[in-house]
Amino acid sequence: MMSKDEETGSRPANVFVRLGERLFRFRRTRYSFIVVASVLIGAGGGFAAIVFRYLIEGATWSFTGGAGLGAGGFADLSWWWLLGMPAVGGLLVGVLTTWLAPEARGTGVPEVMEAVSLRGGRIRKRAGVVKAFVVAICLGSGGSAGREGPIVHVGAAIGSFIGSVFKVPVSLLRTFVGCGAAAGIAATFNAPIAGAMFAGEVILGQFGVVSFSAIVISSVVATVISRHFIGDFPAFVVPAFHLHQSYELFFYALLGLAAGLVGCLFIWGLDRLRRFFERSPIPAYLRPALGGLLVGAMGIALPQVLGVGYGAINAAMHTSVPWLLMLLLLGGKLLATSLTLGSGGSGGIFAPSLFLGAMLGGFIGTGLTAILPAGIGGVGSYALVAMGALVAATTRAPITAIVIIFEMTNNYSIVLPLMIACILATLLAGQIVKPSIYQTKLISRGVDLSSHRDFNILRRFKVADVEITQAHTLRLMTKLEAILEMAIHHGDRHYVVNDKEGRYVGLIHLADLRFTFFNEEQLGQLVVAADLVHQDVPTLTPSDTLDVALKLLEDRDLDALPVMDPDDPSRVMGLITQDAVIEAYNRQLLNLDLAGETAGLMVTAERGRSVDLGDGNKLQEFEAPVAFVGKTLDQLDLRRRYSVQVVLVKRPTGKNHQKKTIRQMPGPGFVIERGDILLLLGNTAGLKKITGQ
Numbered sequence: 001m002m003s004k005d006e007e008t009g010s011r012p013a014n015v016f017v018r019l020g021e022r023l024f025r026f027r028r029t030r031y032s033f034i035v036v037a038s039v040l041i042g043a044g045g046g047f048a049a050i051v052f053r054y055l056i057e058g059a060t061w062s063f064t065g066g067a068g069l070g071a072g073g074f075a076d077l078s079w080w081w082l083l084g085m086p087a088v089g090g091l092l093v094g095v096l097t098t099w100l101a102p103e104a105r106g107t108g109v110p111e112v113m114e115a116v117s118l119r120g121g122r123i124r125k126r127a128g129v130v131k132a133f134v135v136a137i138c139l140g141s142g143g144s145a146g147r148e149g150p151i152v153h154v155g156a157a158i159g160s161f162i163g164s165v166f167k168v169p170v171s172l173l174r175t176f177v178g179c180g181a182a183a184g185i186a187a188t189f190n191a192p193i194a195g196a197m198f199a200g201e202v203i204l205g206q207f208g209v210v211s212f213s214a215i216v217i218s219s220v221v222a223t224v225i226s227r228h229f230i231g232d233f234p235a236f237v238v239p240a241f242h243l244h245q246s247y248e249l250f251f252y253a254l255l256g257l258a259a260g261l262v263g264c265l266f267i268w269g270l271d272r273l274r275r276f277f278e279r280s281p282i283p284a285y286l287r288p289a290l291g292g293l294l295v296g297a298m299g300i301a302l303p304q305v306l307g308v309g310y311g312a313i314n315a316a317m318h319t320s321v322p323w324l325l326m327l328l329l330l331g332g333k334l335l336a337t338s339l340t341l342g343s344g345g346s347g348g349i350f351a352p353s354l355f356l357g358a359m360l361g362g363f364i365g366t367g368l369t370a371i372l373p374a375g376i377g378g379v380g381s382y383a384l385v386a387m388g389a390l391v392a393a394t395t396r397a398p399i400t401a402i403v404i405i406f407e408m409t410n411n412y413s414i415v416l417p418l419m420i421a422c423i424l425a426t427l428l429a430g431q432i433v434k435p436s437i438y439q440t441k442l443i444s445r446g447v448d449l450s451s452h453r454d455f456n457i458l459r460r461f462k463v464a465d466v467e468i469t470q471a472h473t474l475r476l477m478t479k480l481e482a483i484l485e486m487a488i489h490h491g492d493r494h495y496v497v498n499d500k501e502g503r504y505v506g507l508i509h510l511a512d513l514r515f516t517f518f519n520e521e522q523l524g525q526l527v528v529a530a531d532l533v534h535q536d537v538p539t540l541t542p543s544d545t546l547d548v549a550l551k552l553l554e555d556r557d558l559d560a561l562p563v564m565d566p567d568d569p570s571r572v573m574g575l576i577t578q579d580a581v582i583e584a585y586n587r588q589l590l591n592l593d594l595a596g597e598t599a600g601l602m603v604t605a606e607r608g609r610s611v612d613l614g615d616g617n618k619l620q621e622f623e624a625p626v627a628f629v630g631k632t633l634d635q636l637d638l639r640r641r642y643s644v645q646v647v648l649v650k651r652p653t654g655k656n657h658q659k660k661t662i663r664q665m666p667g668p669g670f671v672i673e674r675g676d677i678l679l680l681l682g683n684t685a686g687l688k689k690i691t692g693q
Contacts, residue, residue, distance in 0.1 A: 144345020
């Protein structure tokens, strides 16, 4: 019998156990769980945006004594304060990012895109917290950047954290990251549709039904919270839009082309300055201070370029900025933002893009008004459209740009000019500079999200993560007769050739031996391994990533590469085969399934129906025949023999009422057992040969 004290002590533990079981069961009710999680992420993103805004205001007050929060902004400060303040802020940013979270440098959006594409949506919690503080310091001290990109990073980190708490699969974790990004944008701009579009268009790169539904929920929740605490008004004081004559669409088309050119200059300038600072001998923690000093020097003459610049944007939209000053601010903001972010400062490019668009549109609108005073809608109208066009040109997200300006104006008449300008700006910028302003940073690190998705996926894994096949070795002077005997006995496709000291020399391919089978009597004692070995075969180490392995395999038209011992680079550990790399790729591709389509197809196939995938391929369930039992997938070699791959194995375990099925994603060394159910993916003809159906 359990004592009363023991019973009392066990109750809290039992309560937590039952609570955990209920949470786990709730997580399995997929759509209900997604809705609740989306609400939590939206609320987290909304509150984070509010806190982030107050952080920036607090940092600005600390650096300027409250002067930076007034209508005049940084213009009310003395010249020596303007010169030194951004440098001090840059020094603090450099120290914090170098020692706490290097990924907190820059805009934050490329890091989120990389996390979604290569790390399954996993973002360090520390990165989001550090990002919020360093951006507040950077902007509060006069750094020229925006607050929208960083709140995307912070919101995405919240989504990643909630997903990790519930241990959701990778495909859902990526959706949660998109939810957090959408919540941040929606709360910052008071634009829920634009937030959802940004997450789908830029962060996830797709609009699957499940993922987009979750993103919309988070965006709406974040907007409601933002409106409750901050108010229901847009980020800018937007002028009324007027389209007086249809021929104005021609002027808006030219405006879009001009925005495309300025967007290219912005992308090019930021990329060049970032590369310059990265290659400089200056320590990483001092680079933002140098960038801040240069920006501060610019701020003495043009204080409007410091900070976020919302005040100057509003002034340009309401024609209170002279045309020459708008032209100077256009060039000044472009250079100041490139210096701030290129040197390692932290902030976004969304607000600077809006700033550049407002100045460009205001400048062109002022000129058109002087030429055609009665036939032009107004300077503010051109500033508004150019703001959207610049965002489209730099981010390559025209849908987001169109929607965010439309939500700001709430005026349908702006849609046609906006669509024309944004699309033309995107097309022209894409022709001149292929990657977006976010992608240039990733490309400089060797990550290209626009192409070669297989290489990006494999970059997450190392050669040591896949099975390395043991290879049979030969000596340089091994005679052909012995080589053929070994080939017949073992049946391997590759043989490693070593010198007499056991050091690696090269590979012999089985295909090279075919011509010798009919001439064994004449050549058996004459030809040796040294005559057949390929010494130019590249090698790998266990620390090399699989994208490197796949590239070498494809470029050299090989199906195996030797893996060298890291402790003795002259000796071979074994071989990594193309099959092993492709197996790893396919397993990860299933894990990263964007919208759950693969999972749905697999469920259909598991119910006993073959699923036609198009292009002559099918998914089909099949019980392992006796001929498969006891053999590894590598020995069966189904992919090479039949163009078929085993993507899932269901193995029944236990007895009677305790019987259950374990699902496994097998690797090349997986051994088939009696009773295994195989889910096969591959060519229809190959499947028919295996299954007889």
